[in-house]
Amino acid sequence: MPPTLLCCRAPPAAAADGEVESRTQPLLNPNCYRPLRRSASNSTSQVAIVGSNVCPIESLDYEIIENDLFKQDWRTRQKFEIFQYIFMKWILCFLIGLIVSLVGFCNNLAVENIAGMKFVVTSNMMLARKFLAAFFVFASANFVLTLFASLITAVIAPEAAGSGIPEVKAYLNGVDAPAIFSLRTMFVKIVGSISAVSSSLIIGKAGPMVHAGACIAAIMGQGGSKKYRLTWKWLQYFKNDRDRRDLVTCGSAAGIAAAFRAPVGGVLFALEEMASWWRSTLLWRAFFTTAVCAIVLRGLIDVCRRGQCGLFGQGGLIMFDVTAANISYHLVDVPPVLVLAILGGLLGSLYNHILDKVLQMYNLLNGYGSFSHCSYSSHIKACMNNINIHFPELFLLSRKGLAYKIFIACFMSILTSCLLFGLPWLATCHPCPLDASEPCPTIGRSGNYKKFQCPPGHYNDLASLFFNTNDDAIKNLFSKNTDSEFHHLSMLVFFVTCFFLSIFSYGVVAPAGLFVPVIVTGAAYGRLFGMIVGGHSNLNHGLFAVLGSASLLGGSMRMTVSICVIILELTNNLLLLPLIMLVLLVSKMVADLFNGNIYDLIVQAKGFPYLEAHADPYMRQLKVGDVVTGPLQFFQGIEKVKNIVHVLRTTGHNGFPVVDEPPLSESPVLFGLILRAHLITLLKKKGFLHDPLPSSEYAVEKLSPDDFSKKGLGHGDRIEDIMLSDSEMEMYIDLHPFTNASPYTVLETMSLSKAHTLFRQVGLRHLLVVPQIPGRVPVVGIVTRHDFVPEHVLNLHPSMARSRWERLRFRMPCWGKMV
């Protein structure tokens, strides 16, 4: 497919005199674009649901911009500056670990005290047999807490809604959504999570902790805040996306470490689920961060053991300490465990499926009718291009949805209160066992044998599960020597309620994690399974509960090593290892036959252009030239200010090839790639030339590398804000010293699959496409993340969607990943 029409741009000699051109004349003649199969598509037209709002998204710049300025800066860097950089990076990791562990501890402390207080007051009323008053206090406390959480989320930071893990995961893949790491998001995430978890909704705190950890890391890595006059020279080295990516990875690891007190599990979680790029150094850094977390948490819990933390309790966070005694299991125990794992895998994939549908329904209710149609269709991107035009309307739409969102949250709160308080009345009272290892019935906050409405000396087994915090319910389910405590039916009721309540609670506009709900549901499933198997196995029911949690986690989250280590760290028993590994493997394998990892489903549903590690098989049949979008706009090595301003104002592209044409070179030669942000900086600093002659010294002297460092979130300059006089518009800029002279290139005949590998492995934002046959243009297009998204490619080449390969992909969703 040789280019038949080449760009017929006027040679720079003619343009240089500045008379033949007028302000209104477009830089490039629209008649002479390289012919392309389809019309221009603007890469900034990408939108996705971030938290609970629709936002435009961009890509991150991981590539090192190797221009003259950078090289000059690098050459002049002293040994001391390198020391500063390394030292500061470790200090930042230390601070992230410290702050995240403090936040996690305060989070737990607040939840245990608020929820504990609520249960103590209610229980005291129950003891006085004022059941209606107790319900009223319980329900209204929950209502107020939920309302508060959803209000601050919806009004202050809609980005803080949900778990936050999909957003962080997309960020670590190179997707930049606005405000996901802002200060107010962090604030709402922490406060909202405390409030929502205390309100007895079946939601978790691990996801919000991961997001909060990532926020803390991103804010610390932003290199100070000009707004609050917090700029420090030592932090200037971190003003780039590569270093921020590392810090955010460490922050998310610290989040899990602080939520579960599982430092090694946290590192592995960040590695297995979150990070798209990984290297040994990062592993070490994340390990350091979580080690700081673990040590700080241990110290704080030591303090709390002395009883100065109110209702925080002795156990400290959620270390369940299942079975200190030796566990013995033999070959005969394997068949029931296998069945448990298979059923757990099925339940896990069902969980994911229902959750996906429920989120879709919520989005419809929230008023994103037209958008969620796109978001959930397989041709999301094509649809989004149309939406782009109506963007302000979409925001209006989302404002209208605010009332619905709050209403749903309140409704869920009332429903949860009714179920938690109402269902235990269905259970009959059991007499206390004589050999109980703890007081029976327990009165007050936690404990295994809840009195509820029962007469003295009796307990309500369903209340022990429902009328408790989630952490305590898990503790009760995991406990040993309690095989006869719970009744079959109670466990079934608890399991079914948790299963559905946790799914419907997740979509609420408040910070809400999925880990704890899945663990508690899985534990109930495991106990129920253990009861049914009964005497056929030597394992006690507490152990079955642990294995049940593992199976549901494996079936829903689809992680292996990290979940395994998190469960080991939670239960503090290494002897379980082979059984847990078996359960995780089987449940993941079974669930993978039906659908994907829960976070991947959410990432896809939200419309993030997430790049998988491997290209889809049909991409091998396409060439890069088949997806290249046009029109290509490029600059000359020494370009007129007017042209630059015009192009920046009329397009949304973030990178432009720089081409040297005669007389600067014998023939048109690709010099490199320049970023929009750098062009705007150049215009702002006004390092202009009167004549189109190379004079890089002047510009380099006037500008420092710091001017070109990536600004913090939302701090980038816009072309609209730059005012230039008419005489300035007629001047020139020598782009050479600021152009990345080493952009990655592919031939247009390169297969799309291989270009995908290059793009993903190296972590690019722009990939230049050069012609196979040398023509008059040295570059025929730019490929971005957008061009590799399967929906986009299939939209361009519908025949591929109908091919056997694509059908196969859809029929067996996770087979590609297994390869």
Next chain:
Amino acid sequence: MPPTLLCCRAPPAAAADGEVESRTQPLLNPNCYRPLRRSASNSTSQVAIVGSNVCPIESLDYEIIENDLFKQDWRTRQKFEIFQYIFMKWILCFLIGLIVSLVGFCNNLAVENIAGMKFVVTSNMMLARKFLAAFFVFASANFVLTLFASLITAVIAPEAAGSGIPEVKAYLNGVDAPAIFSLRTMFVKIVGSISAVSSSLIIGKAGPMVHAGACIAAIMGQGGSKKYRLTWKWLQYFKNDRDRRDLVTCGSAAGIAAAFRAPVGGVLFALEEMASWWRSTLLWRAFFTTAVCAIVLRGLIDVCRRGQCGLFGQGGLIMFDVTAANISYHLVDVPPVLVLAILGGLLGSLYNHILDKVLQMYNLLNGYGSFSHCSYSSHIKACMNNINIHFPELFLLSRKGLAYKIFIACFMSILTSCLLFGLPWLATCHPCPLDASEPCPTIGRSGNYKKFQCPPGHYNDLASLFFNTNDDAIKNLFSKNTDSEFHHLSMLVFFVTCFFLSIFSYGVVAPAGLFVPVIVTGAAYGRLFGMIVGGHSNLNHGLFAVLGSASLLGGSMRMTVSICVIILELTNNLLLLPLIMLVLLVSKMVADLFNGNIYDLIVQAKGFPYLEAHADPYMRQLKVGDVVTGPLQFFQGIEKVKNIVHVLRTTGHNGFPVVDEPPLSESPVLFGLILRAHLITLLKKKGFLHDPLPSSEYAVEKLSPDDFSKKGLGHGDRIEDIMLSDSEMEMYIDLHPFTNASPYTVLETMSLSKAHTLFRQVGLRHLLVVPQIPGRVPVVGIVTRHDFVPEHVLNLHPSMARSRWERLRFRMPCWGKMV
């Protein structure tokens, strides 16, 4: 730097008539090569020390060869065939896990029984006070075992010497050394390791287990053996380096899992230390493999618990089970632990330094005088180019060294026997404690209180450590409630002896690991430290021993997460976690100031062209054009057989660009890259054409994709073995259907640093360099792994070596990695 002289090859039209050319005329006119700064360098001239011999090495092909044949094959693949592939890959992982765990178990069983028998016999003689006879039996048993191990290693498979981890690590980085995964290497590795470990040398079995696991994986992934008529169609899909890499990664994970019974630690070890490329799927696969290992091992140990495994003991492998009781430690315990970690880091880096020097000395003794000079100089590659000519002599040299090698092994065995038997005589006998938890004195194989020469009711503390297997010594050092068992001086003697003996034993020509020696030395160091700290800490000495092991492992191996998990799995106590994390972090950080990871040092010393994840800083100042080697030899799309044969015979290159010239295209156009192995297959299959006209159908029909799959180790065809008649030599081959039409390319102006990133991240073997200014040649060179090796680059550009950056790199060896 525009090319001034372009290749002036005759156009194909003139060459096509076949009359102007003769057999002797070279394909390319030597006068018309593109001028290059230096003379040709043959990429096959690379040699490295593999095991204990010098071998030529090649690179692995991880790139997918996207040619017509491949695409055709891919399009016609049925769903069933994909199922076969996925299913077989999982089955292979299952088999790897199963076989490696069986090997690991048998290995342990054999060592425990052979070494146990030796100790039982000797102890009985000691009881009868026949000390001299006891020494004679002990020393001669050790001597025979060592001699056997070193003989089979030196004669049958020198590749099996040493730990094997550096070789596997290099393989997973893309370095292909011959015979490292052959059947005989595996056999010698397993048998030799049993024999050497039983002979009381201070060497480990973990390294050899990793190598054995990798061998098993590689052999299983070779797709059957034609020699032994074991070919199965289902295995054909694994005949490529990508799949083999995955399997070898799983095999090495299984090796650690089987050696330490640490499945999660094994996965993390493979991930952190071994693998250069990693993805989520691989993590899962490795996890599956080690899970199989863990389950099989548990089953086998269950069988052994019934006492049917001879002297195997009850504990099963080396699960030390340090402290079942709760450990409590507080803030006051942190300062001594910090000091322990800092000293451990210093000791670890000292250990690495001395080991490096000792290996160098051994190589000199072994007769590699001239070679080891290169091998240990920083300009190893330049030196190797000269060696290439004298290759047969080098082999002769190594044969001459055989006697030295065996002599060193025998000497080390005698020295070890003398020390192990002699040193306990220095210790005084202690009376047995009254509250000992086990019989005192113990007589026979293992146990904490060895009688040795002491009178009844007394024990020899030094003999409890020396006169035991390494595993038992570790168990004794880690044991709790034994704070008063050992004397200061005894521990000091044991520590110093282990430290040096383990270093000198490693270089012996026998399979020898480093993990166990470092653990035992570290445990002695930790105990000694605990004794000195004494009452200032609440921690018991057993715990100090665990922390000491962690600190020495951290200081020597420099892994973090994996060592942490391995120690947790070994000691079966999660409460230690924060302390172990602290120790590992500090010791690694301290040791990193002085030198590198022990395996990296060995990889470098052996001369493997290992590619680090990051390019050295000075590479940013160089362009790809600065390192491109010449002369470039390329083929035309339709090439004469004679030309192909000539080029293959006269060069050692493994990849050749294919260029279409007029009349096939308007101007010279790069079509792709063809591999030597594929050309040889084409010549062998004789799919020739009479006329230089495209006719791909004919060739595709005659050849199947299976013909082009990568052969197993040492099974590749050689050009010398192919006989062609004169008329065949005058025929043509249409290379198009067999050429990889999507090779990765970079512009010659690309910075070397960025090209390194591309090369390393994507995992390439060849990277084509295209000219910036379109000239008459569409490709100016090929860059291979060799061209990125720092020594090579610095040799070409000595000014860089003198630059501040390079000096910085040498002065602070691990700073680059910290960034």
